[in-house]
Amino acid sequence: MQEMIRVAVDAMGGDNAPDEIIKGAMEAAALREDIQILLVGKEELIREKLKGYTYREEQIEVVNATEVIETAEPPVAAIRTKKDSSIVVGLKLVKEEKADAFVSAGSSGAVLAGGQLLVGRIKGVERPPLAPLIPTEKGVSLLIDCGANVDARPSHLVQFAKMGSIYMEHVMGVKNPRVAIVNIGAEEEKGNALVKETYPLLKECEGINFVGNIEAREIPHGQADVIVCEAFVGNVILKLYEGVGAVLVSKIKSGMMSSLRSKIGALLVKPALKETLKSFDATEYGGAPLLGLRGLVVKTHGSSKAKEVKNSIIQCVTFKEQRINDKIKENIVREEG
Amino acid sequence: MQEMIRVAVDAMGGDNAPDEIIKGAMEAAALREDIQILLVGKEELIREKLKGYTYREEQIEVVNATEVIETAEPPVAAIRTKKDSSIVVGLKLVKEEKADAFVSAGSSGAVLAGGQLLVGRIKGVERPPLAPLIPTEKGVSLLIDCGANVDARPSHLVQFAKMGSIYMEHVMGVKNPRVAIVNIGAEEEKGNALVKETYPLLKECEGINFVGNIEAREIPHGQADVIVCEAFVGNVILKLYEGVGAVLVSKIKSGMMSSLRSKIGALLVKPALKETLKSFDATEYGGAPLLGLRGLVVKTHGSSKAKEVKNSIIQCVTFKEQRINDKIKENIVREEG
Known part of the structure; x- marks a missing residue:
């Protein structure tokens, strides 16, 4: 059986x-x-x-x-x-x-x-991270950690990187997933105390494909598959994603309703637009695992x-x-x- | 003269x-x-x-x-x-x-x-914050601090709240601006060590209209006029705003180009859409002051x-x-x- x-x-x-x-x-x-x-x-x-x-x-x-x-x-x-x-x-x-x-x-x-x-x-x-999938231009990335445990230590972030990497490779089928840490600049010496301490540990860490810092601007462009950060920052990223997306889409919809001309146009673009926005919706991929x-x-x-x-x-x-x-x-x- | x-x-x-x-x-x-x-x-x-x-x-x-x-x-x-x-x-x-x-x-x-x-x-x-204006559903909010000084202390954040409040009231003309602190939940007891220490100080602070925590999701909806956070988080918010906006707009544009029908529709909605997106563009309001x-x-x-x-x-x-x-x-x- x-x-x-x-x-x-x-x-x-x-x-x-x-x-x-x-x-x-x-x-x-x-x-x-x-x-x-x-x-x-x-x-x-x-x-x-x-x-x-x-x-x-x-x-x-x-x-x-x-x-x-x-x-x-x-x-x-x-x-x-x-x-x-x-x-x-x-x-x-x-x-x-x-x-x-x-x-x-x-x-x-x-x-x-x-x-x-x-x-x-x-x-x-040491800590079980909550790791939602977020939509990007190219597909999805894993944002790890968005959980309730704030004020993480560098060793936690290293574990997040490893667990996230395993998840993306074997559940999502991404070969050799690119792991990056959220930072306020692309250069190695940038960041707050936590990121500065974690960066060299990730660089030395075997078994993950660490690609360095990622600025928040690059996340929606899909510049990394596993986005490592502590939970406070992760939570801000996750919720701002939703918020900016929701406001922009509602602005665009009301913009299309602003004149007769645009209303007719809206009828014509609607089906294509619906498909497009669906591709920017992470719920298509399932929920957030607590790893x-x-x-x-x-x-x-x-x-x-x-x-x-x-x-x-x-x-x-x-x-x-x-x-x-x-x-x-x-x-x-x-x-x- | x-x-x-x-x-x-x-x-x-x-x-x-x-x-x-x-x-x-x-x-x-x-x-x-x-x-x-x-x-x-x-x-x-x-x-x-x-x-x-x-x-x-x-x-x-x-x-x-x-x-x-x-x-x-x-x-x-x-x-x-x-x-x-x-x-x-x-x-x-x-x-x-x-x-x-x-x-x-x-x-x-x-x-x-x-x-x-x-x-x-x-x-x-104690610290001069960089305070860009970010677009919201209702206008703009001041995001303070997005500067280069990370790992702020509670007393810094209190000063940011005061300076931001003065700026929004007297430069942007917002009466009695609502001041909120970025947090991962709406309840007072939530947050990391910095936010938990800062919250009661803001609550007691005279001369500002403190409205409590703001979750990142609510920022684009314009739920506060002065958004207080330390620079690492502020930088993430600012850059993610740009990134999500850019990717969504480019996705929508390419979605509109996906069929003949939608292309015709795109021509009709274009002028209205342009106006709408302009209203979600903070550069209309000027640059970011270093206060x-x-x-x-x-x-x-x-x-x-x-x-x-x-x-x-x-x-x-x-x-x-x-x-x-x-x-x-x-x-x-x-x-x-």
């Missing part, structure tokens, strides 16, 4: 739960027979929704969780008190090796804190629709098939030993 | 020097009779270019400077060795009070380093055209008329005393 890849899915998390989450999970299951989905959340509700689908029974399991952690709740407290929430129950499935991975569109803070508190780190990993844990935790956008959920589940499959955590272990242990 | 406002202009700095620089300076002089321009650079070349203009003699002076600092040169060394460069000569005019302000599109590093080394700080100002110096230094984009140069000179006039440095002095001294 073929080995099943078991992915727990937070059916209650995100703006479009449970409908879009369940839809995405069912689409992933339909794509591959070796995926087993564990839908975590209010059992009765989920079973009701499942009535709308045809599927192989052995692929879909429902795991009851009666509580839901809301986005506004303080994450650590929520993890500690809502023991029967979909996030806590889902993460415990990974910890107890009843699932290989957990996908959630719920509270980022709770997923991050819970991932560390409940699933635990791979031995030798370095004993198991995989993937955070998808709060606004996730079925497609992002489906892609995130497929991402988990590749992660497992490519034995990413074994590769991280080998790499980190080799370094530490 | 009316008092003249004297603005030294680096005729040799930037990609479009000297033509666009001189053109912008002449346009500013034509706008107001009380502006005196000191064109700094290779005298012979400048005099040759001036032949193409009609102007009042007493408004235009040429100050010879035989050297040019290139963008790639290490800034501090360049300032020290090229004593007859347009940047050094221009900054010295400010130091010696022969000019009220200096505008340059040349090497950012040299202008920043030179501003501090040659012009000197207002007593009590807290004994005199004003304004850095414009390396790619500045006449319009940005002209607007930057007008900015210097408002700065002088509104006695911004007196206001900064009063504010900083009151606090220190």
Whole structure:
């Protein structure tokens, strides 16, 4: 019998739960027979929704969780008190090796804190980074770290570079990924204390293709595949990307509506423009993995629709098939030993 | 006799020097009779270019400077060795009070380093921040600091908030400007060590309208008028703004060229789109002031055209008329005393 890849899915998390989450999970299951989905959340509700689908029974399991952690709740407290929430129950499935991975569109803070508190780190990993994919002119880059642990040390950044490199090579299929560190200039001597200390360590680091500093301006041009930075800077980059993109697109749309002439033009360019903007949308590629844990935790956008959920589940499959955590272990242990 | 406002202009700095620089300076002089321009650079070349203009003699002076600092040169060394460069000569005019302000599109590093080394700080100002205007959905915000001094302390950020607030109120005409600090969440307890220490100081700070944390996503939506951050983060924000904007616009343009139908549409939307994108272009408002110096230094984009140069000179006039440095002095001294 073929080995099943078991992915727990937070059916209650995100703006479009449970409908879009369940839809995405069912689409992933339909794509591959070796995926087993564990839908975590209010059992009765989920079973009701499942009535709308045809599927192989052995692929879909429902795991009851009666509580839901809301986005506004303080994450650590929520993890500690809502023991029967979909996030806590889902993460415990990974910890107890009843699932290989957990996908959630719920509270980022709770997923991050819970991932560390409940699933635990791979031995030798100092900090588990959150590493979203961001769109570029050429495809996507991995931005590592965008998590909740600010004030990182140089050794953390070196581990981020290694883990990010493994992920891009083996999950995203980028050969010999270019690793760069975010800095305020291209020259080696530039930067703040953290970057100045980290630069020589990355330069000496074996097994990664370090290409030096990257200025923020070059990130959208796809000048590196793995963009290393500490979480505060990563968070600013990730959110500004979204903000500038959203404002520009809305400005352009309203610009097109400003005259009759431009309105007619807008009708003609609309289909082509839609395709173009889709190519600048990282959700096409799946969610953000929290790397370095004993198991995989993937955070998808709060606004996730079925497609992002489906892609995130497929991402988990590749992660497992490519034995990413074994590769991280080998790499980190080799370094530490 | 009316008092003249004297603005030294680096005729040799930037990609479009000297033509666009001189053109912008002449346009500013034509706008107001009380502006005196000191064109700094290779005298012979400048005099040759001036032949193409009609102007009042007493408004235009040429100050010879035989050297040019290139963008790639290490800034501090360049300032020290090229004593007859347009940047050094221009900054010295400010130091010696022969000019009220200096505008340059040349090497950012040299202008920043030179501003501090040659012009000197207002007593009590710990660090002079570089504060560019960035475009938002609603107009512009002041991003303070984007300079070269990384690893700031909380007291620096508090001074940035005060100086930025004065600038936005009295130069940009924003009543009671909203001041926010860049953070990775909206809640008070979020952030790295620097932000956590600075937040309560800003909250207590009199004379500013502190509205709390701002997430990077909200910056393009114009949720605050003065965006306070340390220089590393500010630099990332500024450059990512440019990068994401450039890539999105180029993607949209190529998307419009992808089919015959969309090409026709593109012709129709082009004029409206051009207007829209212009409204999302901060160069319309002038350059980035380096605040807290004994005199004003304004850095414009390396790619500045006449319009940005002209607007930057007008900015210097408002700065002088509104006695911004007196206001900064009063504010900083009151606090220190």
